[in-house]
Amino acid sequence: GNSVTQMEGPVTLSEEAFLTINCTYTATGYPSLFWYVQYPGEGLQLLLKATKADDKGSNKGFEATYRKETTSFHLEKGSVQVSDSAVYFCALSDQAGTALIFGKGTTLSVSS
Amino acid sequence: EAGVAQSPRYKIIEKRQSVAFWCNPISGHATLYWYQQILGQGPKLLIQFQNNGVVDDSQLPKDRFSAERLKGVDSTLKIQPAKLEDSAVYLCASSLSDRGAYEQYFGPGTRLTVT
Numbered sequence A: 001g002n003s004v005t006q007m008e009g010p011v012t013l014s015e016e017a018f019l020t021i022n023c024t025y026t027a028t029g030y031p032s033l034f035w036y037v038q039y040p041g042e043g044l045q046l047l048l049k050a051t052k053a054d055d056k057g058s059n060k061g062f063e064a065t066y067r068k069e070t071t072s073f074h075l076e077k078g079s080v081q082v083s084d085s086a087v088y089f090c091a092l093s094d095q096a097g098t099a100l101i102f103g104k105g106t107t108l109s110v111s112s
Numbered sequence B: 001e002a003g004v005a006q007s008p009r010y011k012i013i014e015k016r017q018s019v020a021f022w023c024n025p026i027s028g029h030a031t032l033y034w035y036q037q038i039l040g041q042g043p044k045l046l047i048q049f050q051n052n053g054v055v056d057d058s059q060l061p062k063d064r065f066s067a068e069r070l071k072g073v074d075s076t077l078k079i080q081p082a083k084l085e086d087s088a089v090y091l092c093a094s095s096l097s098d099r100g101a102y103e104q105y106f107g108p109g110t111r112l113t114v115t
Helices: none
Strands: A003-006 A011-014 A019-021 A023-026 A032-038 A044-050 A056-059 A062-065 A075-077 A086-093 A106-111 B005-007 B010-013 B019-024 B031-037 B044-050 B053-056 B065-068 B075-079 B088-095 B110-114
Touching: A003 A086, A011 A019, A019 A106, A023 A032, A023 A086, A032 A062, A044 A062, B005 B088, B010 B019, B019 B088, B019 B110, B031 B075, B044 B065, B044 B075, B075 B088
Parallel strands: A011 A106, B010 B110
Antiparallel strands: A003 A023, A019 A075, A032 A044, A032 A086, A044 A056, A056 A062, A062 A075, A086 A106, B005 B019, B019 B075, B031 B044, B031 B088, B044 B053, B065 B075, B088 B110
16 A cells, blocks of 8 residues: 655754755555645644656755655755754655555754 | 634543544535544544545544534544543644645644543
8 A cells, every 4th residue: 555654753953954854655656745844833734745756846945856766755955944843744645636644754853 | 714623622531431523624625634643653544524425434443433524514523432542633634625636734633632
């Protein structure tokens, strides 16, 4: 069945450091891929998405490229801020529009 | 635009008791989802509605969990009787449709503790 695997955390960085959170998936066909973020005390929010191979999703300085050849959707940001501290979830939805399948989440902690 | 509303935000019950959660999706959203998020894990789908019909309830423990979406708007999720392993955050989400990559909007969740 479909699944998502993301790197385990926590990830601890200093402000302005480069961020990469790895995400790989297993799916039949051509799923849509998502990154959701959960800030402390808040609900899940969509951060970015990509719906087909080679698409790049971007938002708030974060980027992720849909790589079908490596079945990956790694999240990157060139310079993290303290306000980026949160839990990040990689997720997929297949073409039939089924519910999201999430990874386990990666906790990011950024210190000043 | 109002977001997805859920209540209560927190609930503590003893095992074998029953509990119900309520969700009001974003106006006009046809698809409603209930997810269970156990501490340290990603959310897992319990049930998906399209209007007031069930699309997927394959992961719903039907011997103790039930859900309904009357009139295709609000939804309730019930657990009876609760077990210790049901301690989790229950998330409700809605989207315009179940077709294509429509964004799912999540509510704040209900944190359930079963003692």
